[in-house]
Amino acid sequence: MQNAENSVDPAEVAKFEAMAAEWWDPNGKFKPLHMLNPCRLDYINAQIAAEFDRDLTVARPFAGLRLLDIGCGGGLLSEPMARLGAEVVGADAAGGNIPVAQLHAEQAGLAIDYRHTTAEALADAGEQFDIVLNMEVIEHVADPQAFMVTCQRLLRPGGLLICSTINRNAKSYMMAIVGAEQVMRWLPRGTHEWQKFITPDELAVMIANAGLQQVDKKGFVFNPLGWSWAISARDLSVNYVTASIKPGG
Secondary structure, rough: OOOOOOOOHHHHHHHHOOHHHHHOOOOOHHHHHHHHHHHHHHHHHHHHHHHHHHOOOOOOOOOOEEEEEEEEOOOOOHHHHHHHOEEEEEOOOOOHHHEEEEEEEHHHOOOOOEOOOOOHHHHHOOOEEEEEEOOHHHOOOOOOOHHHHHHHHHHEEEOOOOEEEEOOOOOHHHHHHHHHHHOOOOOOOOOHHHHHHOOHHHHHHHHHHHHOOEEEEEEEEEEEOOOOOEOOOOOOOOOEEEEEEEOOO
């Protein structure tokens, strides 16, 4: 049995807890996530629909599916998933995020099970899900490989893991560190640590070592001229996302 706290980095948790009150301000410290969110949702929805044979044109297409949003923050992904019918558990190691998320969901009339807890604690308790969202989290944990194993434990056989992170190269340093933190000041300095970024090849190894089968990967590409994000099948140079299946379903 793994230690329930083995992937949590207290310094990383503290960074996001300090920004908790700004989660739902589209022009605040989480502006980059608000801008990226439609792109993330398009990818997540398409992968869930394909894996579980759901029709996105109907109301509540994800009804009957249990979903975990790890590092849920203020609920930017949990709320859309709940609106689509999923039974959502939102977990965050930063306790300050939970009341923000709970209040916003209550105001929106959404029933979401938000918990101040870790992925490891949920896995140790035997919790399992059809879908696990691990979005922009793995680059902030102390032990990425152990964290990926925890994600695998949280999935039911046949379950779907969607994991996004940031590539590690010169371009990602310029875009995510210099551009987003120092020039645009979208995020406080020090939000990201370049050496913790993970290349697609490294992530693929972690996924395989955790006993998962990667079935898709795409890039999220920012267009500074259109001030918008798009999904790319080829450009994984900075932000990217993967979909993986737990065998046996």
